[in-house]
Amino acid sequence: MSTIQDVARLAGVSPTTAKRALRDPDKLTAETLARVQAAIEELHYEPDVRAGSLRGGQSRTVGLVVASIVEPFFAQFARAAARHLKAADYTLIVSENEYSAHLELPELRRLYGQRVAAIMLRPGYGEESREYLERLRDRGLFILEFDYAPDGSDFPSVVLDHAGCMREAVAYLHGLGHTRIAALGTYDPEVHPEDRSRTFPQAMRDRGLNVPPEYGRVVLLTEDTAYDLTHELLALPTPPTALIALTGTQAIGAFRAIRERGLCLPGDLSLLTFDNYPWTALVDPPITVIEQPVEAMAEAAAHAVLRALEGGFDASSTTTPQHAVFPGRLIVRGSCAPPRVPSLALTL
Amino acid sequence: MSTIQDVARLAGVSPTTAKRALRDPDKLTAETLARVQAAIEELHYEPDVRAGSLRGGQSRTVGLVVASIVEPFFAQFARAAARHLKAADYTLIVSENEYSAHLELPELRRLYGQRVAAIMLRPGYGEESREYLERLRDRGLFILEFDYAPDGSDFPSVVLDHAGCMREAVAYLHGLGHTRIAALGTYDPEVHPEDRSRTFPQAMRDRGLNVPPEYGRVVLLTEDTAYDLTHELLALPTPPTALIALTGTQAIGAFRAIRERGLCLPGDLSLLTFDNYPWTALVDPPITVIEQPVEAMAEAAAHAVLRALEGGFDASSTTTPQHAVFPGRLIVRGSCAPPRVPSLALTL
DNA sequence: ATGATGAATGGTCTCGTGTCCATTACTTAA
DNA sequence: TTAAGTAATGGACACGAGACCATTCATCAT
Numbered sequence: 162m163s164t165i166q167d168v169a170r171l172a173g174v175s176p177t178t179a180k181r182a183l184r185d186p187d188k189l190t191a192e193t194l195a196r197v198q199a200a201i202e203e204l205h206y207e208p209d210v211r212a213g214s215l216r217g218g219q220s221r222t223v224g225l226v227v228a229s230i231v232e233p234f235f236a237q238f239a240r241a242a243a244r245h246l247k248a249a250d251y252t253l254i255v256s257e258n259e260y261s262a263h264l265e266l267p268e269l270r271r272l273y274g275q276r277v278a279a280i281m282l283r284p285g286y287g288e289e290s291r292e293y294l295e296r297l298r299d300r301g302l303f304i305l306e307f308d309y310a311p312d313g314s315d316f317p318s319v320v321l322d323h324a325g326c327m328r329e330a331v332a333y334l335h336g337l338g339h340t341r342i343a344a345l346g347t348y349d350p351e352v353h354p355e356d357r358s359r360t361f362p363q364a365m366r367d368r369g370l371n372v373p374p375e376y377g378r379v380v381l382l383t384e385d386t387a388y389d390l391t392h393e394l395l396a397l398p399t400p401p402t403a404l405i406a407l408t409g410t411q412a413i414g415a416f417r418a419i420r421e422r423g424l425c426l427p428g429d430l431s432l433l434t435f436d437n438y439p440w441t442a443l444v445d446p447p448i449t450v451i452e453q454p455v456e457a458m459a460e461a462a463a464h465a466v467l468r469a470l471e472g473g474f475d476a477s478s479t480t481t482p483q484h485a486v487f488p489g490r491l492i493v494r495g496s497c498a499p500p501r502v503p504s505l506a507l508t509l
Numbered sequence: 510m511s512t513i514q515d516v517a518r519l520a521g522v523s524p525t526t527a528k529r530a531l532r533d534p535d536k537l538t539a540e541t542l543a544r545v546q547a548a549i550e551e552l553h554y555e556p557d558v559r560a561g562s563l564r565g566g567q568s569r570t571v572g573l574v575v576a577s578i579v580e581p582f583f584a585q586f587a588r589a590a591a592r593h594l595k596a597a598d599y600t601l602i603v604s605e606n607e608y609s610a611h612l613e614l615p616e617l618r619r620l621y622g623q624r625v626a627a628i629m630l631r632p633g634y635g636e637e638s639r640e641y642l643e644r645l646r647d648r649g650l651f652i653l654e655f656d657y658a659p660d661g662s663d664f665p666s667v668v669l670d671h672a673g674c675m676r677e678a679v680a681y682l683h684g685l686g687h688t689r690i691a692a693l694g695t696y697d698p699e700v701h702p703e704d705r706s707r708t709f710p711q712a713m714r715d716r717g718l719n720v721p722p723e724y725g726r727v728v729l730l731t732e733d734t735a736y737d738l739t740h741e742l743l744a745l746p747t748p749p750t751a752l753i754a755l756t757g758t759q760a761i762g763a764f765r766a767i768r769e770r771g772l773c774l775p776g777d778l779s780l781l782t783f784d785n786y787p788w789t790a791l792v793d794p795p796i797t798v799i800e801q802p803v804e805a806m807a808e809a810a811a812h813a814v815l816r817a818l819e820g821g822f823d824a825s826s827t828t829t830p831q832h833a834v835f836p837g838r839l840i841v842r843g844s845c846a847p848p849r850v851p852s853l854a855l856t857l
Numbered sequence: 858a859t860g861a862t863g864a865a866t867g868g869t870c871t872c873g874t875g876t877c878c879a880t881t882a883c884t885t886a887a
Numbered sequence: 888t889t890a891a892g893t894a895a896t897g898g899a900c901a902c903g904a905g906a907c908c909a910t911t912c913a914t915c916a917t
Contacts, residue, residue, distance in 0.1 A: 210874090
């Protein structure tokens with residue numbers, strides 16, 4: 162555990178000089194530089210970033226709070242963001258909130274304990290951590306929200322065009338002839354204030370369609386709830402003819418339930434999901450999906466963080482909007498088709 | 510950005526007393542305690558863990574190096590390990606090496622720069638980082654390898670019983686009548702010293718089978734290489750009748766290639782893969798897999814770390830072996846069946 | 858009344874690095 | 888020769904918390 166002091170002693174110079182060999186080597190005589198470098202080599206000295214950052218107040222560290230690292234969307238986001246931040250010599254610390262502001266609060270505390278310079282956050286549902294986030298901002302942390310930006314939040318954000326994607330999904334299904342469409346999750350300001358389910362009813366209205374109240378179910382974005390919900394919806398007297406899964410993980414649960422009920426895609430039912438995960442192209446039929454530009458979103462988020470942290474002059478507002486919205490892409494595969502004729506559907 | 514000093518000043522006590530309100534409140538008068546707590550509350554004071562750990566040399570931080578965070582096995586491992594470490598108030602810092610010791614070295618450097626107390630490592634292939642790891646151990650870091658332990662490595666490890674699983678896989682396929690079995694990757698001491706492909710030939714020999722040299726291909730554990738390799742193997746004059754994918758990600762590539770060639774599972778070909786990912790049960794036919802006890806392995810790894818870090822008395826050697834090996838579990842689904850009779854197989 | 862005991866609190870130093878300013882030696886122009 | 892300037896180097900301090908020892912004060916037994 163050698164320090165710069167040890168290096169200095171070995172090289173016969175002062176600690177200040179020794180450190181300059183690392184930070185601005187031009188300032189040193191070639192001879193001195195060589196001596197210090199030899200000492201660094203011999204002791205295998207490597208700076209302790211904690212000590213260095215203690216002074217400035219912030220460490221070269223960025224926190225990333227995702228809902229679930231097991232969800233490939235977030236894993237990809239984490240990977241891409243880490244790559245960009247790493248290039249600027251920042252270290253990413255990842256933690257999970259499981260879509261809950263309640264579980265998020267201790268995670269934020271931990272990150273602040275490490276004095277991260279910024280936090281990239283997929284906000285959990287709830288208000289518990291709102292005040293704390295604002296306090297962090299007041300203390301100079303750059304806070305960025307991604308994937309979901311709560312109503313009224315004024316943090317910069319990077320999100321998918323959820324409303325646009327939902328419109329496109331509904332338009333596509335309606336175009337095929339579907340009118341009884343259900344989303345796997347219903348908006349609820351308290352429990353499930355999620356953007357895709359929030360914008361779904363409006364997307365339906367835009368096409369002159371309405372969502373039967375019995376299709377409404379407030380659920381979290383997990384495989385199991387999607388599984389249960391799909392079973393419930395399909396057991397209804399007038400079941401939907403098309404299902405929209407809000408995440409790739411939900412799609413797994415929905416797919417399982419559909420299989421179990423002995424229904425055929427797309428003959429008996431159409432299924433469309435967000436997230437273009439590899440497996441969606443592998444099942445039979447391959448599933449029609451809305452792909453998110455994950456890499457691009459992560460890059461935008463990382464760059465926003467770097468701009469805020471590095472660039473002193475606030476070019477932020479001119480170069481990139483505070484709230485970046487990315488378009489999704491509908492990839493038509495085989496899981497959607499025109500619905501059965503009404504009379505037949507009723508006999509289900 | 511308030512410090513313990515600020516708290517002390519506001520409460521009218523010394524910094525030492527103020528801190529005691531957090532660390533051992535019993536030592537304080539009720540009145541003093543209340544005053545300090547009020548000050549902490551008012552200033553929203555939260556300790557800076559960097560400063561605290563500067564003294565002790567190590568931070569309450571553990572590094573985790575995985576091959577790829579997008580691979581669900583590693584994501585699950587990271588999640589479970591983080592949960593256990595969090596309970597003991599450690600923070601996990603995750604980074605990736607993409608199966609390469611070359612890319613791993615800078616990651617280890619970064620982790621050491623943060624003065625992590627321990628590192629849980631899925632070693633990348635190659636020798637580049639070996640020396641560095643040993644130096645880290647000499648400096649007091651606890652190093653643990655998981656998923657793969659290089660030949661001759663004497664770090665504690667937590668791995669799957671790769672050899673046993675391979676034996677079970679081969680035995681199962683052989684029991685169905687297969688003799689021409691290929692693994693999606695061939696052992697190579699330099700490029701691909703991976704345990705599953707390494708133990709595959711021995712598993713074959715144990716059953717009196719041999720691996721034709723033309724089945725040999727040194728590849729990395731990615732979807733694309735598995736895809737290419739599957740195509741190559743199936744284009745052979747005498748193609749294998751059963752394929753073993755070494756990871757869930759490989760299985761995706763293999764499945765794609767099999768589909769593209771218009772082959773039917775399990776009629777034309779049997780497929781078996783490591784990793785029980787959700788999608789493997791969803792495709793048609795559902796894929797027979799070998800499941801890893803990910804949670805248990807992550808827990809074992811995390812506890813080994815905690816024992817090394819916390820427990821001063823070295824109960825480590827008695828309670829748990831230095832090298833923990835976990836059994837896999839064969840889950841038979843629908844992707845394996847007896848092979849076509851030889852005459853038919855030759856006409857492919 | 859005195860000394861011992863122990864609880865409550867404070868002072869000081871340390872960790873490893875970065876920043877700022879001081880010092881030295883050496884060069885250049887007047 | 889001297890003043891000014893510059894390149895190379897060193898010293899002191901700050902950052903925020905923990906560890907350790909010192910101090911104060913009240914209590915109690917002798």
